Amino acid sequence: QSVLTQPPSVSAAPGQKVTISCSGSSSNIGNNYVSWYQHLPGTAPKLLIYDNIKRPSGIPDRFSGSKSGTSAALDITGLQPGDEADYYCATWESNLSAGGVFGGGTKLTVL
Amino acid sequence: QLQLQETGPGLVQPSETLSLSCSVSGDSISSNIYYWGWIRQPPGRGLEWIGSMYYTGGTYYKPSLESRVTISVDTSNNQFSLKLKSVTAADTAVYYCARQGARTYFYVDVWGKGTTVTVSS
Numbered sequence: 001q002s003v004l005t006q007p008p009s010v011s012a013a014p015g016q017k018v019t020i021s022c023s024g025s026s027s028n029i030g031n032n033y034v035s036w037y038q039h040l041p042g043t044a045p046k047l048l049i050y051d052n053i054k055r056p057s058g059i060p061d062r063f064s065g066s067k068s069g070t071s072a073a074l075d076i077t078g079l080q081p082g083d084e085a086d087y088y089c090a091t092w093e094s095n096l097s098a099g100g101v102f103g104g105g106t107k108l109t110v111l
Numbered sequence: 112q113l114q115l116q117e118t119g120p121g122l123v124q125p126s127e128t129l130s131l132s133c134s135v136s137g138d139s140i141s142s143n144i145y146y147w148g149w150i151r152q153p154p155g156r157g158l159e160w161i162g163s164m165y166y167t168g169g170t171y172y173k174p175s176l177e178s179r180v181t182i183s184v185d186t187s188n189n190q191f192s193l194k195l196k197s198v199t200a201a202d203t204a205v206y207y208c209a210r211q212g213a214r215t216y217f218y219v220d221v222w223g224k225g226t227t228v229t230v231s232s
Contacts, residue, residue: 002157035218037158044207044222045158056220088158092217097174100148100160100217 003028004089004103011109016079020106022072022089028101032092034072036065039086039105048087049074076108084110113137115208115223123202123230129195133208133223140189141166146211147184147191150219151204159204163211164191171214198230 005023012018022034036049047056049065052072064075072089089103119131133147140147148163148171162172164182172180176195184191195202206228210221 032215032217033212035212037219039158044224045219046222047218047220050212050218050220051216086157090158090160090217090219092215094215098214099171099173100150100163100211102150102158102160105157 002104003093003101004091006087006089006103006106008104009107009109011111012079013111014079014081017075017077018079018108020074020076020087020089020108022074022103024070024072024091026070027095028070028091028093029067029072030070031094034065034067034089034091036063036072036074037088037090038083039088045088079110081110084108113210113221115210115221117206117208117223117226119206119226119228121227121229123198123228124232125199125230126197129193129198129202129228129230131193131206131208131226131228133191133193135189135191140184140191141186142210144213146171146213148182148209148211149193150207150209150222152207152225153201153204161193161195161206165213200230202228203230204228 033051037045039045052067146163149161164170181194205225207225208223209219212218
């Protein structure tokens with residue numbers, strides 16, 4: 001059971017937009033930066049978003065991040081079949097048990 | 112280009128110590144802004160942060176693993192390592208070494224390819 005809550009699955013048709021949510025608390029998302037990852041089976045996860053909204057070089061602007069209070073979201077527009085993957089949010093937990101935390105992951109299905 | 116490569120045994124006996132190393136190429140492990148650490152994914156489950164270390168020695172560990180985990184850095188060989196003692200089947204996972212942003216700026220921008228570790232007799 002992760003301290004960051006993500007929906008287990010989302011789905012949408014090619015070309016459409018999907019939003020993946022990540023809910024936390026004041027000790028994690030509320031006071032720290034959020035990052036997002038795409039994970040395809042058999043490969044290493046890929047960083048999509050860091051510092052809430054920034055994209056690393058090479059990540060298309062179809063991927064965007066946002067944060068409000070103790071929640072964050074990843075938007076993916078213009079869905080492509082290749083976007084079908086698991087997506088994870090992550091942040092720092094600032095309480096006595098300080099450390100990195102990942103959400104439980106969301107499986108994106110492109111219909 | 113920074114690359115990380117995990118090495119270590121793919122099979123560990125229950126109650127023994129899991130030991131993995133991560134070789135860093137393309138940059139110095141003595142970077143002044145990054146932490147170096149480990150993340151794992153048990154079969155059928157999500158990503159789990161294990162811990163991270165700054166090259167000067169500061170460490171953070173996942174609380175539920177802290178009593179069993181040690182992460183150390185070898186700056187002379189530009190590598191870092193993970194030791195997890197008293198392993199059980201629950202420690203079976205793909206283990207990734209990774210470069211991580213520091214604390215409130217936590218993110219993982221460079222990952223190793225991952226190595227599968229099975230705990231079984």
